Each structure stands twice: as C-alpha cells, then as structure tokens.
Amino acid sequence: MSGLLAGKRLLITGVITDASIAFSAAKVAQENGATVVLTGFGRLSLVERIAKRLPEPAPVIELDVTNQEHLDGLADKVREHVDGLDGVLHSIGFAPQSCLGGGFLDAPWDDVATALHISTFSYKSLAMAALPLMGRGGSVVGLTFDATKAWPVYDWMGVAKAGLESANRYLALHLGKQGIRSNLVSAGPLRTMAAKSIPGFSQFEEAWAERSPLGWDLSDPEPTARAICALLSDFFPATTGEVVHVDGGYHALGA
Ligand SMILES: NC(=O)c1ccc[n+]([C@@H]2O[C@H](COP(=O)([O-])OP(=O)(O)OC[C@H]3O[C@@H](n4cnc5c(N)ncnc54)[C@H](O)[C@@H]3O)[C@@H](O)[C@H]2O)c1
Numbered sequence: 077m078s079g080l081l082a083g084k085r086l087l088i089t090g091v092i093t094d095a096s097i098a099f100s101a102a103k104v105a106q107e108n109g110a111t112v113v114l115t116g117f118g119r120l121s122l123v124e125r126i127a128k129r130l131p132e133p134a135p136v137i138e139l140d141v142t143n144q145e146h147l148d149g150l151a152d153k154v155r156e157h158v159d160g161l162d163g164v165l166h167s168i169g170f171a172p173q174s175c176l177g178g179g180f181l182d183a184p185w186d187d188v189a190t191a192l193h194i195s196t197f198s199y200k201s202l203a204m205a206a207l208p209l210m211g212r213g214g215s216v217v218g219l220t221f222d223a224t225k226a227w228p229v230y231d232w233m234g235v236a237k238a239g240l241e242s243a244n245r246y247l248a249l250h251l252g253k254q255g256i257r258s259n260l261v262s263a264g265p266l267r268t269m270a271a272k273s274i275p276g277f278s279q280f281e282e283a284w285a286e287r288s289p290l291g292w293d294l295s296d297p298e299p300t301a302r303a304i305c306a307l308l309s310d311f312f313p314a315t316t317g318e319v320v321h322v323d324g325g326y327h328a329l330g331a
Pocket residue numbers: 089090091092093095096097098116117139140141142166167168169170194219220221262263264265266267268269270271
C-alpha cells in the first residue's frame with residue numbers, strides 16, 4: 077500500500093467513541109497505509125464495536141495505563157498482531173471532577189494524583205511498555221492542551237498537561253539515542269467525551285470560534301489527526317521534544 081505511513085505499524089490508544097481524537101488518527105493512519113493496533117480502557121466491547129467502523133477493522137488490546145500488569149504484558153499482546161512497532165499514540169487523559177471546573181483550590185491530593193498518573197506519568201509508562209517493540213527508531217506522539225497558560229475551568233488538568241509537556245522533553249532526551257522521537261500535538265477544543273466531562277468547556281468553544289485566525293471546527297478532529305500522522309511518519313525525522321499546535325492559530329495571538 078502507498079501513503080505517508082505505508083508499512084508503518086502503529087499502536088493507538090484512546091479510542092472510546094468515534095469522536096475520539098484517537099479514532100480519527102487511526103482512520104487517517106489506515107487511509108495512509110498504516111497497520112493499526114488499538115488499545116482500549118474498561119469498556120472493551122464498546123471499543124471493539126467502534127473499531128469496526130474504521131476503514132480496516134483493528135484488533136483491540138486491553139490497557140489501563142495505571143495497571144502495571146497490563147503495561148508489562150503489552151508488548152507480548154501487540155506481538156500477536158504485528159512483529160514490531162514504528163509508532164505509538166498516547167491519546168489518554170482523565171481527571172476526577174474535583175480537579176476541573178474551578179475546583180483548583182479545593183481538589184484533594186488523591187484526586188490530583190489520579191489526574192497526574194493517568195494524564196502525565198502514563199506517557200512515559202506507555203512509551204516504556206512499547207519500547208521492546210520499537211527496535212532502533214520510532215515515534216511517540218501525545219496530546220496536550222496548551223499548558224503554557226492557565227485556563228478557566230481546566231485547573232489540575234492544566235497542571236497535568238504542563239507536566240506532560242515536560243515529560244515529552246525528558247522522553248526525547250532519554251530515548252533520542254535509540255532513535256526514538258517524542259512529540260506532542262497541542263489541539264484546540266474538540267467535542268469528545270473527555271471534553272464533555274469538563275464543566276464550563278463551552279467557554280473554550282466560544283473563544284476559539286471567535287478568535288482563531290484560521291477558524292476552528294469543534295467537531296472536526298481530522299486536522300489534529302493529520303498532524304499526529306505526520307509526526308508518526310518519516311517526515312519529521314529530526315524533530316523531537318516538540319509541541320506542534322493544531323488550534324487554528326489561537327495560541328499565536330495575544331488579544
Ligand atoms: N477534546 C479536546 O478538546 C482536547 C484538546 C486538546 C487535547 N486533548 C487530549 O486529547 C487526548 C484524547 O482525548 P479526547 O479528547 O479524544 O477524548 P476521549 O474521551 O475520546 O479520549 C480519552 C481517552 O482516555 C482513555 N483513558 C482514560 N483513562 C484511562 C486509563 N486509565 N488507561 C487508558 N486509557 C484511559 C479513555 O478510555 C478515552 O479513550 C487526551 O489526552 C486529551 O486531554 C483533547
């Protein structure tokens with residue numbers, strides 16, 4: 077098959093609905109020649125049903141990124157479907173309700189710890205779990221929401237994303253010698269299940285619609301998916317520790 081990702085074997089996490097950024101990434105990847113293996117969290121039969129809507133049905137492996145047994149067993153389970161990996165997408169985020177929607181000053185540590193475990197630390201955990209399959213060279217990609225600024229209602233998720241952006245640079249530092257790149261896509265607001273769980277998310281929607289120089293479609297994850305696929309491809313061979321904004325240009329403006 078021809079295409080930007082021809083011959084590439086990709087592990088894609090984070091599909092839960094067909095609005096998931098990961099679903100769109102898997103679709104664009106397959107359309108561009110990649111072989112895709114998915115992981116799903118919790119509701120496996122739902123993820124399997126969604127996976128059937130891809131151009132090519134993709135196998136689904138169970139992965140809770142906070143479960144060490146799942147992480148330890150991941151490489152063997154992936155090997156049942158492909159003989160190695162060229163790229164991995166981390167499209168995972170979660171914070172308990174107390175951490176979002178204006179609760180910054182009151183959220184208890186246990187809840188913040190959960191947010192950081194799932195949304196920040198797991199970027200490294202996933203990369204390490206996939207490492208035995210990547211040989212010499214590969215691309216790890218994750219998703220952030222511009223963490224250089226404090227946003228209303230994003231609260232501890234913003235702190236988790238700031239940590240993720242730093243972890244991205246440290247992963248680039250520690251895996252560079254093995255030819256493995258680590259990069260993030262900083263997406264504008266998209267109407268996914270994760271976004272719906274943030275009380276007050278509509279504030280972002282209005283701001284983006286009003287101010288993005290290129291305009292912004294909240295229900296179209298494809299521009300984000302394309303950037304993910306570009307970073308997973310051979311077309312960014314000397315780029316690592318980077319954050320690529322796919323936000324209609326919103327980040328570039330002051331007022
Ligand atoms: N939607 C947006 O506006 C937006 C903007 C920028 C960045 N992001 C980021 O994009 C990524 C994907 O989110 P999305 O918007 O596609 O929403 P989504 O709800 O479709 O995906 C989030 C995924 O995280 C998974 N997940 C949660 N806990 C997990 C765990 N313990 N182990 C494994 N997986 C777990 C869920 O199963 C789900 O598939 C997240 O990192 C999110 O923060 C989203």
